[in-house]
Amino acid sequence: MSQFSIAVLAGDGIGPEVMQEANKVLDAVEKKFNVAFNRTAYPVGGYAIDTEGEALPSKTLLGCEQADAILFGSIGGPKWDTLPLEQRPERAALLTLRSHFDLFSNLRPARIYPGLEALSPLREDIAKSGVDVLVVRELTSGIYFGQPKGREGEGEEEFAFDTMRYSKREIRRIAVAAFEAAQKRRGKVTSVDKANVLLTSRLWREVTEEVAKDYPDVELDHIYIDNATMQIMKNPAQFDVMLCSNLFGDIVSDECAMMTGSMGLLASASMNEDGFGLYEPAGGSAPDIAGLGIANPIAQVLSAAMMLRFSMNLTDAADAIEKAVIATLEAGVLTGELLPDDKRENASTTSQVGDEIV
Amino acid sequence: MSQFSIAVLAGDGIGPEVMQEANKVLDAVEKKFNVAFNRTAYPVGGYAIDTEGEALPSKTLLGCEQADAILFGSIGGPKWDTLPLEQRPERAALLTLRSHFDLFSNLRPARIYPGLEALSPLREDIAKSGVDVLVVRELTSGIYFGQPKGREGEGEEEFAFDTMRYSKREIRRIAVAAFEAAQKRRGKVTSVDKANVLLTSRLWREVTEEVAKDYPDVELDHIYIDNATMQIMKNPAQFDVMLCSNLFGDIVSDECAMMTGSMGLLASASMNEDGFGLYEPAGGSAPDIAGLGIANPIAQVLSAAMMLRFSMNLTDAADAIEKAVIATLEAGVLTGELLPDDKRENASTTSQVGDEIV
Numbered sequence: 001m002s003q004f005s006i007a008v009l010a011g012d013g014i015g016p017e018v019m020q021e022a023n024k025v026l027d028a029v030e031k032k033f034n035v036a037f038n039r040t041a042y043p044v045g046g047y048a049i050d051t052e053g054e055a056l057p058s059k060t061l062l063g064c065e066q067a068d069a070i071l072f073g074s075i076g077g078p079k080w081d082t083l084p085l086e087q088r089p090e091r092a093a094l095l096t097l098r099s100h101f102d103l104f105s106n107l108r109p110a111r112i113y114p115g116l117e118a119l120s121p122l123r124e125d126i127a128k129s130g131v132d133v134l135v136v137r138e139l140t141s142g143i144y145f146g147q148p149k150g151r152e153g154e155g156e157e158e159f160a161f162d163t164m165r166y167s168k169r170e171i172r173r174i175a176v177a178a179f180e181a182a183q184k185r186r187g188k189v190t191s192v193d194k195a196n197v198l199l200t201s202r203l204w205r206e207v208t209e210e211v212a213k214d215y216p217d218v219e220l221d222h223i224y225i226d227n228a229t230m231q232i233m234k235n236p237a238q239f240d241v242m243l244c245s246n247l248f249g250d251i252v253s254d255e256c257a258m259m260t261g262s263m264g265l266l267a268s269a270s271m272n273e274d275g276f277g278l279y280e281p282a283g284g285s286a287p288d289i290a291g292l293g294i295a296n297p298i299a300q301v302l303s304a305a306m307m308l309r310f311s312m313n314l315t316d317a318a319d320a321i322e323k324a325v326i327a328t329l330e331a332g333v334l335t336g337e338l339l340p341d342d343k344r345e346n347a348s349t350t351s352q353v354g355d356e357i358v
Numbered sequence: 359m360s361q362f363s364i365a366v367l368a369g370d371g372i373g374p375e376v377m378q379e380a381n382k383v384l385d386a387v388e389k390k391f392n393v394a395f396n397r398t399a400y401p402v403g404g405y406a407i408d409t410e411g412e413a414l415p416s417k418t419l420l421g422c423e424q425a426d427a428i429l430f431g432s433i434g435g436p437k438w439d440t441l442p443l444e445q446r447p448e449r450a451a452l453l454t455l456r457s458h459f460d461l462f463s464n465l466r467p468a469r470i471y472p473g474l475e476a477l478s479p480l481r482e483d484i485a486k487s488g489v490d491v492l493v494v495r496e497l498t499s500g501i502y503f504g505q506p507k508g509r510e511g512e513g514e515e516e517f518a519f520d521t522m523r524y525s526k527r528e529i530r531r532i533a534v535a536a537f538e539a540a541q542k543r544r545g546k547v548t549s550v551d552k553a554n555v556l557l558t559s560r561l562w563r564e565v566t567e568e569v570a571k572d573y574p575d576v577e578l579d580h581i582y583i584d585n586a587t588m589q590i591m592k593n594p595a596q597f598d599v600m601l602c603s604n605l606f607g608d609i610v611s612d613e614c615a616m617m618t619g620s621m622g623l624l625a626s627a628s629m630n631e632d633g634f635g636l637y638e639p640a641g642g643s644a645p646d647i648a649g650l651g652i653a654n655p656i657a658q659v660l661s662a663a664m665m666l667r668f669s670m671n672l673t674d675a676a677d678a679i680e681k682a683v684i685a686t687l688e689a690g691v692l693t694g695e696l697l698p699d700d701k702r703e704n705a706s707t708t709s710q711v712g713d714e715i716v
């Protein structure tokens with residue numbers, strides 16, 4: 001029997017209750033696929049600040065180091081928003097985990113599920129045009145981590161600065177990730193940059209072109225970030241894989257997520273070169289609905305499926321989970337936010353959706 | 359009689375034909391408001407590359423220096439896209455003009471006109487919610503112009519870098535522009551940043567808060583750029599003035615423009631501290647429809663109206679042009695792209711729309 005160890009970091013807000021459903025699904029996978037997931041829960045985020053004094057306690061980091069993968073819930077909330085920036089859950093935990101484990105490859109799929117088009121903020125004909133995008137975002141370099149960063153000078157001439165920086169190696173490895181993903185999808189990579197202004201974008205374009213030569217079956221296009229945000233609105237079905245730097249990927253993946261109108265369905269994977277990864281829902285901690293048992297657990301369940309696929313190579317199990325999710329949606333077992341206002345009384349609870357997937 | 363001199367830079371693609379209509383409208387204003395616009399045309403963009411060897415010939419720059427304002431058409435096209443980046447129309451002409459004249463304050467209004475909601479790529483209820491946003495973008499600093507920028511190293515460790523940089527003075531003057539604009543509108547400024555990651559954004563937030571104290575009648579909110587691109591899709595009516603740095607404003611203003619679904623109606627102003635400015639349509643040079651007489655001249659005409667308002671203080675004349683544009687839209691005198699596919703045979707030509715406005 002194969003064994004895997006998972007560091008479970010449920011975090012804040014709806015994190016714990018949706019994580020419970022992901023755990024139910026993992027229990028079912030253990031039985032069906034003769035595999036064992038040894039799971040250990042660790043505190044993270046605001047909860048860890050309250051109980052341990054910091055958003056990413058060293059025992060949590062150590063637990064993650066010893067695991068095969070991190071299953072992450074969500075963190076943050078108004079309670080911790082007044083802390084100094086460096087101590088806040090998002091930065092202190094999420095950015096630190098990303099850079100500590102060199103999780104450079106961030107995959108964020110966004111699709112509009114048939115039958116759920118009315119949730120999209122886009123016009124009906126656009127929402128129905130077959131939207132299925134995978135944003136591949138570089139996650140450990142660029143302007144997020146580039147040095148120098150600082151503040152200098154006096155009075156009105158005081159200035160702050162950040163450095164956007166990319167090496168060929170950093171660009172190449174994320175471009176390879178995008179082309180590999182496109183080969184398994186519809187064979188198209190759209191690389192997002194601002195090469196008419198930024199030198200980093202020009203290098204980005206050069207290296208991406210080089211990588212493309214190794215994937216003659218994949219088509220490569222380039223688009224400026226300003227145009228990308230327009231095209232995502234106007235004609236999102238034109239995109240298959242969107243390859244982005246850290247900052248542009250932050251923007252593009254959120255716009256794509258919103259375009260689906262169903263953030264509660266969107267999972268994400270952040271991986272390093274060894275296949276180790278952190279898997280988390282794309283939506284936030286939603287403190288306003290935390291504890292009510294109405295949050296959608298699907299994004300968390302699909303994050304677990306990505307974990308099985310990418311960090312454990314359990315393709316069949318991952319496929320089975322994804323199929324079960326689609327069947328659950330098709331059966332109309334839906335949490336309230338997926339239903340029209342006048343049908344909200346038919347909403348299923350968080351745990352009913354989890355049970356149906358199981 | 360008041361006299362103003364205008365440098366007219368029609369440029370490429372549809373530039374010349376829409377400029378002709380703007381000139382007609384300015385002729386009408388001269389008669390009605392007893393004012394003289396001394397206009398001199400100068401080559402710019404691809405046309406200038408072809409005829410003078412460079413996108414911004416020195417006689418054009420000199421002509422702009424001697425004028426009270428620049429009325430700009432549009433530049434660029436596939437013909438010049440293979441030139442080295444520094445020589446291409448957009449960079450060589452547009453970015454140089456912006457920095458030469460210190461045109462730091464870029465105003466880009468985007469609204470969904472009543473009756474034209476069906477053009478918006480947004481869902482009908484969102485498009486009809488009363489969308490009227492003014493993007494105020496800093497245009498002469500940030501990562502577009504920040505030093506150092508460069509490329510260093512060897513082999514796979516070769517890297518490129520750009521610097522995002524803002525001084526308090528630079529932030530303050532654009533924040534003041536946003537608050538002044540909000541006072542004349544609905545009294546709300548939403549400042550867009552990435553203060554959870556960037557030090558420039560943190561300084562941006564600090565200075566914006568300081569400026570807000572001088573405008574107690576204006577409400578100030580902050581939003582992260584990733585969330586901004588989501589909210590523009592989900593609920594654009596929540597925004598009045600969006601205050602952005604150069605890069606974020608590039609992204610936000612284009613997304614807002616696309617959200618209206620009618621790029622041919624959108625004007626923009628780029629001004630310095632002396633009231634000198636460059637006024638141009640938000641859309642591009644649209645080489646595919648150039649010369650056919652079907653391009654929408656309204657963005658160019660509204661750019662002329664902004665010029666009268668901001669660089670010449672001719673408020674009545676600017677109001678009159680804007681009213682005439684609304685009346686033209688209401689009368690259904692529309693170019694083809696504003697009409698549903700099955701009504702395209704009712705389309706008016708570029709010059710018919712110009713005549714109607716006159």
Ligand SMILES: CC(C)[C@H](C(=O)O)[C@@H](O)C(=O)O
Nearest residue numbers: 090091094095250554555584
């Ligand atoms: C919380 C924040 C630092 C983070 C980011 O910008 O990467 C978030 O927006 C994300 O996309 O995961």
Ligand SMILES: CC(C)[C@H](C(=O)O)[C@@H](O)C(=O)O
Nearest residue numbers: 196197226448449452453608
């Ligand atoms: C052409 C390009 C350099 C320019 C910019 O990024 O500023 C354009 O996108 C704009 O918004 O005016």
